Amino acid sequence: MSQKQRLELTWIGKEIRPKLEPRILLEDPDKSYHADHRMSENDSFDNRLIFGDNLLALKALESEFAGKIKCVFIDPPYNTGSAFEHYDDGVEHSIWLSLMRDRLEIIRRLLSEDGSLWITIDDHEAHYLKVMCDEIFERHNFISNIIWEKADSPRMDAHFFSTRHDHILVFAKNKKKFVINKISVNEEGLAKHYDKVDDAGRPYYLKPLRAMGGDDSREARPTLFFPLTAPDASDVFPIRKDGSEGRWRWSQERTESDQHLIEWIKSRKGWSPYYRIYGDVQSFRPPETIWNHTDVGSNRTSKAEIKTIFNDIKAFDTPKPEKLIHRIIFLATNPNDIVLDSFAGSGTTGAVAHKMGRRWIMIELGEHCHTHIIPRLKKVIDGEDQGGISKAVNWKGGGGFRYYRLAPSLLEKDKWGK
Numbered sequence: 001m002s003q004k005q006r007l008e009l010t011w012i013g014k015e016i017r018p019k020l021e022p023r024i025l026l027e028d029p030d031k032s033y034h035a036d037h038r039m040s041e042n043d044s045f046d047n048r049l050i051f052g053d054n055l056l057a058l059k060a061l062e063s064e065f066a067g068k069i070k071c072v073f074i075d076p077p078y079n080t081g082s083a084f085e086h087y088d089d090g091v092e093h094s095i096w097l098s099l100m101r102d103r104l105e106i107i108r109r110l111l112s113e114d115g116s117l118w119i120t121i122d123d124h125e126a127h128y129l130k131v132m133c134d135e136i137f138e139r140h141n142f143i144s145n146i147i148w149e150k151a152d153s154p155r156m157d158a159h160f161f162s163t164r165h166d167h168i169l170v171f172a173k174n175k176k177k178f179v180i181n182k183i184s185v186n187e188e189g190l191a192k193h194y195d196k197v198d199d200a201g202r203p204y205y206l207k208p209l210r211a212m213g214g215d216d217s218r219e220a221r222p223t224l225f226f227p228l229t230a231p232d233a234s235d236v237f238p239i240r241k242d243g244s245e246g247r248w249r250w251s252q253e254r255t256e257s258d259q260h261l262i263e264w265i266k267s268r269k270g271w272s273p274y275y276r277i278y279g280d281v282q283s284f285r286p287p288e289t290i291w292n293h294t295d296v297g298s299n300r301t302s303k304a305e306i307k308t309i310f311n312d313i314k315a316f317d318t319p320k321p322e323k324l325i326h327r328i329i330f331l332a333t334n335p336n337d338i339v340l341d342s343f344a345g346s347g348t349t350g351a352v353a354h355k356m357g358r359r360w361i362m363i364e365l366g367e368h369c370h371t372h373i374i375p376r377l378k379k380v381i382d383g384e385d386q387g388g389i390s391k392a393v394n395w396k397g398g399g400g401f402r403y404y405r406l407a408p409s410l411l412e413k414d415k416w417g418k
């Protein structure tokens, strides 16, 4: 075979590319909104809300923002076939792939070298989308497929499985430059397993000093098999559950130098040594790939948040919980970085980014840009939105945004509309 081949996803119409007429963005100052005074030095007033189709809007952003966006979060229509109140969620599979591809290619150009893309999606398209992103971002820039527990209880009417999760695909623009923030154990309230405090009030937990799992036998590390003296002066050896000889985690020298960290616990089987792990020594941990609803909220959480914000109008069908977006923005950005969401929905990304001191750009095509996003952001700016993450970040209001729409096409249409 002479033709060069490569592994790729193909679909009907993949080779067809839209001809994009560059458009400019026009601000409508009547719809822009700003706090009437500064709340802090870090208030950001130049956030952008763009009303219009995201393909044209992303293209319009390119001249100013190429290489400048630190994090893109998108929650596109999942293509489930549902007809939601505010948008249609069912297009032919190939059409969906083409429209995502066209947008993701521009998104990649907008990302900074150390930037990352986060996409929520479910089983209808997740695996196709992953392969397509491999092609656009290059496979070695794939970071993770996070499982978000979107449901907090089973659905009794499920035909086969009651689906409990969505996927969050994470890609770096350039994996070598991408740095992920670590989760603060204390900040996330995950100090639960630091269940003890020492005399100085420092939290810690205990871990068995005997090695467990993998190479935990005496044979594997003979020098780590030696007796330790228990409080009753007896010798204790590392013995595995099945009665065979095991090994300690520490060398003999370390058991002497770090003796102050060792605690002895007596059970029916006798004395066992444990060692202390302090919260302030290991207070940051890498994020894990399963995100439970108890930590980041579920669809039920976001529906309740939306009801509180829009008590007088029809709530939005498919919002994401603020804590989920907070986790993503926290991991992917630092204060003042720019976050972009080109499928803005009810505006959760902008609301959360704003409260976290990040700059943001949102694009939304539906009328809910006016009925939901603008009122939501006004409440945030006025400090009236005390739901979602507001209390956790001590949100008091401030900043603002500019509202834009796409300038009309400059191309003259002939009588057939071509």
Ligand SMILES: C[S@@+](CC[C@H](N)C(=O)[O-])C[C@H]1O[C@@H](n2cnc3c(N)ncnc32)[C@H](O)[C@@H]1O
Pocket: 052, 053, 054, 055, 075, 076, 077, 078, 086, 087, 316, 318, 319, 320, 321, 342, 343, 344, 345, 346, 347, 348, 349, 363, 364, 365, 366
């Ligand atoms: C699943 S919702 C996003 C929900 C959002 N994450 C939230 O928390 O409210 C997807 C949104 O993408 C919008 N959308 C779909 N196609 C679009 C397009 N071509 N341009 C701009 N927005 C689009 C829909 O109108 C819908 O509001």
